Amino acid sequence: MLLTITTTERPATDLGYLLRKNPARVQSFPQSFGTAHVFYPEATPERCTAALLLEVDPVGLVRNRRGPAGEGYSLRQYVNDRPYVGSSFLSVAIGDVFGSAMSGKSKEHQELAERCLALEATLAVLPCRGGEKVLRSLFEPLGYTVKARGYPLDSRFAEWGESPYFTVSVEGKVRLSQLLTHLYVLIPVLDSDKHYWVGDDEVEKLLRRGEGWLASHPQRDLITSRYLKYRRSLINDALARLVDEEDPTADEAQEAHAQEEAQVEESISLNEQRLGTVLAALKSSGAKRVLDLGCGEGKLLQVLLKERQFEQIVGMDVSFRALEIAKDRLSLDRLPEMQRQRIQLLHGSLMYRDKRLAGFDAAAVVEVVEHLDRPRLAAFERVLFECARPATIVLTTPNAEYNAKWEALPAGKLRHKDHRFEWTRAEFRAWAEGIRQRFGYRVHFLPVGPEDAALGAPTQMSVFARAKSK
Ligand code: SAH
Numbered sequence: 001m002l003l004t005i006t007t008t009e010r011p012a013t014d015l016g017y018l019l020r021k022n023p024a025r026v027q028s029f030p031q032s033f034g035t036a037h038v039f040y041p042e043a044t045p046e047r048c049t050a051a052l053l054l055e056v057d058p059v060g061l062v063r064n065r066r067g068p069a070g071e072g073y074s075l076r077q078y079v080n081d082r083p084y085v086g087s088s089f090l091s092v093a094i095g096d097v098f099g100s101a102m103s104g105k106s107k108e109h110q111e112l113a114e115r116c117l118a119l120e121a122t123l124a125v126l127p128c129r130g131g132e133k134v135l136r137s138l139f140e141p142l143g144y145t146v147k148a149r150g151y152p153l154d155s156r157f158a159e160w161g162e163s164p165y166f167t168v169s170v171e172g173k174v175r176l177s178q179l180l181t182h183l184y185v186l187i188p189v190l191d192s193d194k195h196y197w198v199g200d201d202e203v204e205k206l207l208r209r210g211e212g213w214l215a216s217h218p219q220r221d222l223i224t225s226r227y228l229k230y231r232r233s234l235i236n237d238a239l240a241r242l243v244d245e246e247d248p249t250a251d252e253a254q255e256a257h258a259q260e261e262a263q264v265e266e267s268i269s270l271n272e273q274r275l276g277t278v279l280a281a282l283k284s285s286g287a288k289r290v291l292d293l294g295c296g297e298g299k300l301l302q303v304l305l306k307e308r309q310f311e312q313i314v315g316m317d318v319s320f321r322a323l324e325i326a327k328d329r330l331s332l333d334r335l336p337e338m339q340r341q342r343i344q345l346l347h348g349s350l351m352y353r354d355k356r357l358a359g360f361d362a363a364a365v366v367e368v369v370e371h372l373d374r375p376r377l378a379a380f381e382r383v384l385f386e387c388a389r390p391a392t393i394v395l396t397t398p399n400a401e402y403n404a405k406w407e408a409l410p411a412g413k414l415r416h417k418d419h420r421f422e423w424t425r426a427e428f429r430a431w432a433e434g435i436r437q438r439f440g441y442r443v444h445f446l447p448v449g450p451e452d453a454a455l456g457a458p459t460q461m462s463v464f465a466r467a468k469s470k
Helices: 012-019 058-063 088-097 131-142 176-191 200-209 220-227 232-246 250-268 270-284 299-305 320-329 374-388 400-405 425-439
Strands: 002-007 027-031 034-043 048-056 117-127 145-152 162-174 289-293 312-317 343-347 362-366 392-398 441-448 459-466
Touching: 002 012, 002 176, 012 034, 012 048, 012 176, 027 088, 034 088, 048 088, 088 176, 117 176, 131 145, 131 162, 131 176, 131 220, 162 176, 176 200, 176 220, 200 220, 200 232, 220 232, 270 299, 270 362, 270 392, 270 441, 270 459, 289 299, 299 312, 299 320, 312 320, 320 343, 362 374, 374 425, 392 400, 425 441, 425 459
Parallel strands: 289 312, 289 362, 312 343, 362 392
Antiparallel strands: 002 048, 002 117, 027 034, 034 048, 117 162, 145 162, 392 459, 441 459
């Protein structure tokens, strides 16, 4: 397996300093699965290429039980693509051989390590599960120009179709440490396999290597799932933390903004009316097991806990801080055992499928949708209406039209700085109508708060009832 890294940034041979490998020498580094060699096929002031050649020893792999999983004796253990393609072996070698360059450190040329350079990396053979489309969707959002050449499975049998193998080059103006980090994470993601057991520390590794780019990557779900080998609990952990990472100050800002929103809405104590209406809808649905999704600081949970009808109450939020406050508000630590068993708080994101949300009778989603990025609404819809799929869903959101009536609110402004959008009544209905059709729910609408003849009520609520269980 061959990886080359080329720069045309003069003097190009400075690449040797950054990689801490002398362009004039060939060096070899033993790995537990074979040997990594580093050499420079070209090294001129105009253009310099460093090559990492990885020899993977398939027989050694079987002996060390690191080969591809095979039941008992199988030829696949000995004859497979691992020695020839980019895979997690290559990532391990990159980390080992170019570790200091990947972490952005350079003894002699720190300023060069911090500079964006014209760099191109070429992988002789890279398995790309999902094909060129997935390959591009991973590197292009990071600013690379991608070139890919695919190969048929067997050139003599065109009808067998394409192989997953590509010769890939990615080119961009980036720091060397970024290029190496992107390769380190994305090679095994494209290969969608790993030669070692994926445990908790893999989450830490992903978050560390993904710092600064993964949280905002449009394919972060795919990257995370594949990187963590589809291990649901690890993925949930990583994704919840990635959402948090997007804006480290978000929790505090959220708190301050929530207070502002409360002030705007205070005059009619809208919050109380909202809680009352939601509670009534949940009660009349006959639900025993209820979810409060995006429960925030737990105001609704507090109300639910007082109602004996609800035997199991689960609050979920993406904000760890909000959950801490909820825990205090509910005095969870001091509740008598019977009460304590009725309620549970979960840290998680509504953007991701979550097994823990299955099997409930009803869910409340109170003033949450408008906090979600519009392009990500579709993910939320599937998580709630397709995966969790409770019989009843009570959802509230501001009515944008009513904002004209708030004295404290300048025209055209949203009620809360963290709101990504606010819907008019027509927009909300159109959205809910789409849900009804796509997911098999009936829906009806209720105004919450004092209704204005022209503008409607300040809060709009929809109650979805599952029409058929999928
Ligand atoms: N339902 C509460 C809080 C509303 S504020 C109430 O009515 O008081 C919106 C809440 O949604 C915040 O607590 C925020 O942390 C949460 N939230 C935002 N994005 C989320 C996501 N992707 N998954 C889960 N919760 C989310």
